[in-house]
Amino acid sequence: VVVVSNDLLGAVTLNLALDITYDVDALTVGASHRVRTVRQRAGGKGVNVARVAHELGYDVLALGFVGGMTGELIAADLFDAGLTALLTPVAGESRRSVAVVDTGAGDATVFNEPGPVVDADEWRAFCDRVPWGRLGVLACSGSLPPGLPADAYAELTARARHHGVPAVIDAGGAALVASAKAGALVRANAAELREALAAADGTAGRVDGDGRPEPAGERAQVDVAAGARRLIELGATGAVITDGAAGMVAVTAKGAWRALPVERVRGNPTGAGDACTAVVAAAVAGGNEDWPDVLRSAVAASAAAVLTPVAGDIEVEAYRRWRPRVVVQAV
Amino acid sequence: VVVVSNDLLGAVTLNLALDITYDVDALTVGASHRVRTVRQRAGGKGVNVARVAHELGYDVLALGFVGGMTGELIAADLFDAGLTALLTPVAGESRRSVAVVDTGAGDATVFNEPGPVVDADEWRAFCDRVPWGRLGVLACSGSLPPGLPADAYAELTARARHHGVPAVIDAGGAALVASAKAGALVRANAAELREALAAADGTAGRVDGDGRPEPAGERAQVDVAAGARRLIELGATGAVITDGAAGMVAVTAKGAWRALPVERVRGNPTGAGDACTAVVAAAVAGGNEDWPDVLRSAVAASAAAVLTPVAGDIEVEAYRRWRPRVVVQAV
Numbered sequence: 001v002v003v004v005s006n007d008l009l010g011a012v013t014l015n016l017a018l019d020i021t022y023d024v025d026a027l028t029v030g031a032s033h034r035v036r037t038v039r040q041r042a043g044g045k046g047v048n049v050a051r052v053a054h055e056l057g058y059d060v061l062a063l064g065f066v067g068g069m070t071g072e073l074i075a076a077d078l079f080d081a082g083l084t085a086l087l088t089p090v091a092g093e094s095r096r097s098v099a100v101v102d103t104g105a106g107d108a109t110v111f112n113e114p115g116p117v118v119d120a121d122e123w124r125a126f127c128d129r130v131p132w133g134r135l136g137v138l139a140c141s142g143s144l145p146p147g148l149p150a151d152a153y154a155e156l157t158a159r160a161r162h163h164g165v166p167a168v169i170d171a172g173g174a175a176l177v178a179s180a181k182a183g184a185l186v187r188a189n190a191a192e193l194r195e196a197l198a199a200a201d202g203t204a205g206r207v208d209g210d211g212r213p214e215p216a217g218e219r220a221q222v223d224v225a226a227g228a229r230r231l232i233e234l235g236a237t238g239a240v241i242t243d244g245a246a247g248m249v250a251v252t253a254k255g256a257w258r259a260l261p262v263e264r265v266r267g268n269p270t271g272a273g274d275a276c277t278a279v280v281a282a283a284v285a286g287g288n289e290d291w292p293d294v295l296r297s298a299v300a301a302s303a304a305a306v307l308t309p310v311a312g313d314i315e316v317e318a319y320r321r322w323r324p325r326v327v328v329q330a331v
Numbered sequence: 332v333v334v335v336s337n338d339l340l341g342a343v344t345l346n347l348a349l350d351i352t353y354d355v356d357a358l359t360v361g362a363s364h365r366v367r368t369v370r371q372r373a374g375g376k377g378v379n380v381a382r383v384a385h386e387l388g389y390d391v392l393a394l395g396f397v398g399g400m401t402g403e404l405i406a407a408d409l410f411d412a413g414l415t416a417l418l419t420p421v422a423g424e425s426r427r428s429v430a431v432v433d434t435g436a437g438d439a440t441v442f443n444e445p446g447p448v449v450d451a452d453e454w455r456a457f458c459d460r461v462p463w464g465r466l467g468v469l470a471c472s473g474s475l476p477p478g479l480p481a482d483a484y485a486e487l488t489a490r491a492r493h494h495g496v497p498a499v500i501d502a503g504g505a506a507l508v509a510s511a512k513a514g515a516l517v518r519a520n521a522a523e524l525r526e527a528l529a530a531a532d533g534t535a536g537r538v539d540g541d542g543r544p545e546p547a548g549e550r551a552q553v554d555v556a557a558g559a560r561r562l563i564e565l566g567a568t569g570a571v572i573t574d575g576a577a578g579m580v581a582v583t584a585k586g587a588w589r590a591l592p593v594e595r596v597r598g599n600p601t602g603a604g605d606a607c608t609a610v611v612a613a614a615v616a617g618g619n620e621d622w623p624d625v626l627r628s629a630v631a632a633s634a635a636a637v638l639t640p641v642a643g644d645i646e647v648e649a650y651r652r653w654r655p656r657v658v659v660q661a662v
Contacts, residue, residue: 022429022442022444024442027360027440028440029358029360029433029438029440030436030438030439030440031440031441032440032441032443033440033441033442033443034443034445035442035443035444035445036445038444038445069400069403069404072400073400098353098429098442100442102360105361107360107361108361109358109359109360109361109362109363109364110362110363110364111353111355111364111366111429111431112363112364112365112366113353113366113369114365114366114367114369
C-alpha cells in the first residue's frame with residue numbers, strides 16, 4: 001500500500017548550500033593545513049527544518065534552487081537523508097560553505113560562498129512548481145539568494161494563501177514585516193524582531209524622554225510579546241519568537257503565551273531555531289491550535305537540537321523526555 | 332587536415348586536485364567570512380606542467396586519477412583549458428584544496444583534503460592505459476596519493492623505457508632516488524636533492540672532522556652539481572636541479588651546466604619548478620640534447636612563471652624576451 005500524503009510539510013530553502021566541514025589539528029593563518037576529515041551535507045535553514053520534521057516523523061518536501069555540480073551534491077545528499085525534494089535548476093553554481101574546525105581549540109572558522117544569482121525566470125519557475133494541492137503548510141527559512149525580489153517571502157505567502165495553504169516564514173529584517181503583512185505565521189528571534197520593527201516604524205535608535213537609550217534588560221522582557229502583537233496587528237496569523245534563555249513567545253489573534261526553557265542545555269545552538277520552526281510548521285499543517293501544546297514541543301525540540309553537534313539534528317529521546325516538562329504561561 | 336601527433340608530452344599528476352581559491356577581506360580565526368570571489372581549477376604539479384607546455388605550443392596529454400563530482404570538475408576544467416586528458420576513474424572522491432587569500436594582508440591559508448585511496452586495480456588500470464606509442468616523453472610530477480606503491484614513479488619509468496619512451500620525474504625523497512635508479516631524467520630542487528641523497532647514503536646530519544655541521548653556504552655551491560652527478564651514477568639519464576637564486580644545474584653523462592637567473596623577479600614562485608619541468612620534458616620529447624639551449628628555455632620559463640599570480644601560467648612575452656639572455660656555464 002502506497003500512502004500518498006496530501007499534507008506534506010513544504011520546507012523552502014531559497015539559499016541552499018553545500019556545508020563542508022574540515023577538521024584540522026590547529027588553524028594557523030598563512031600556513032598550509034592537512035585536512036584530517038572532510039564531512040559535507042546539504043545545508044541552509046530550510047534544510048534543517050526539513051531534517052528535524054522528518055526525524056519527528058512528518059512527511060516533508062524540501063524545496064529550493066540548485067545549480068551545477070554543487071547543486072547535484074546537494075540533491076544527492078537530500079536523497080541520501082531520505083528527504084523528498086523538488087528542486088528548481090538555476091544556471092549558476094550552488095554555493096558552498098566551508099567550516100574549518102580547529103580540533104584543538106574547538107572553534108570553527110567559516111567561509112560562505114556568495115551563491116548563484118537567481119533570475120526572474122528561475123524565480124517564476126520555482127513559484128509555478130510548488131505543488132500547493134499536496135501541501136499542509138509552506139515553511140520558508142533563511143536568507144534570499146542574490147537576484148530575488150526583496151518581497152519574495154511575501155509573494156510566496158500570498159500565493160500560499162491563494163491556494164488555502166498556511167505559510168510559516170522564518171526571516172529577519174524587511175522580509176519579516178512584509179511576510180506578516182502578507183498574512184504569514186512568522187518566526188524570528190527576539191533580536192530580529194526588535195530590529196525589524198524598529199526599522200519598519202522608524203524607531204531605530206529611539207531613546208526615552210531624557211535622551212538616554214532605554215534600558216535593554218527591562219525592555220527585553222516587555223517588548224517580545226508586544227512586538228509579536230505588533231506583527232499580528234500588521235496582518236500576521238501568528239508570531240513565534242525565540243528569546244534565548246527567556247524561552248519562546250507565541251502570539252495569535254486569540255492569545256499570547258510564553259514557554260520557559262526546560263533546563264540549561266550546553267552544546268551547539270545553531271539549528272535550535274530551525275527545530276522550533278519545524279515543530280510550529282508541523283502543528284500548523286496538522287491544524288493544531290493548542291498553542292501551549294505547540295510551544296511545549298517547540299521548546300523541547302530546540303533544546304534537543306542544541307544537544308547534537310550538527311544543525312538539522314535533534315536528540316529525539318531528549319525531545320520526548322522534555323516535552324511534558326515545559327512550563328507555558330499566558331502573557 | 333587533422334594532424335595526429337605521435338610525440339605527445341604525457342604529463343602525469345597521480346594526485347590531481349581541484350584548487351579552490353577564496354578571496355576574503357580579512358581572515359579572522361573563529362569568525363564567519365563572506366567570500367568575495369571564488370576561483371577553481373584543476374591543480375597539481377603535473378597539471379602545471381601540462382598547462383605551461385600547452386601554452387608554449389606543445390601537444391600535451393594530461394594523465395591522472397579522478398573520482399566523484401570533484402573528479403568531474405577536474406576533468407571539465409582540463410577540457411576547458413584545451414588540454415587533452417586521459418583520466419583513470421577511482422572509486423574515491425578526488426581531493427580539493429582550498430586556499431583562502433586575505434586580500435588585505437595578501438597571504439594565503441591553505442586546506443588540503445587527504446584525497447582518495449588508489450587501490451592496486453586502479454593503479455594497474457592507470458598503467459595499462461598509458462598510450463606509449465603516442466608519447467614522446469612521460470613527465471610525472473608531485474606527491475603520490477595514498478594507496479599507491481612507494482616505487483610508483485620507478486615503475487612508470489621502467490614501463491616507459493620498455494616502450495622506448497623517456498621519463499622525466501619531478502619528485503623528492505625516496506621516489507627521486509628510485510626514479511634515478513630506474514633510468515629517469517630526474518627533476519628536483521636543491522633542498523629535495525640534498526635530503527634525498529642524505530637519506531639514501533645514510534649521511535643525514537653528517538658533520539665534518541671537528542664535530543661541527545658543514546657550513547651550508549659553501550657546501551650549497553658545491554653539492555648541487557655533485558649531487559646531480561651522484562644521481563647519474565645511480566642510473567639517471569639526466570638530472571635538472573633548480574637552485575633558487577643560484578639558477579639551475581643540468582647534468583647528463585656528457586657534461587654539466589649551470590644557468591644563472593636572468594634578473595630578480597618578484598611574484599608567485601609556486602609553479603616555477605613545474606615550468607622548468609615542462610620545458611625539459613618538451614626538449615626530451617623533441618630529442619633536443621643541446622643542454623645550454625634547454626637550460627636557457629627552462630630558466631626563462633621559470634622566471635616567466637613567477638610573474639603570473641597562478642601556478643601553471645607563464646608570461647609568454649617575458650619568456651621570449653628572457654630566453655636569449657640567460658647565461659649558461661659548463662661546471
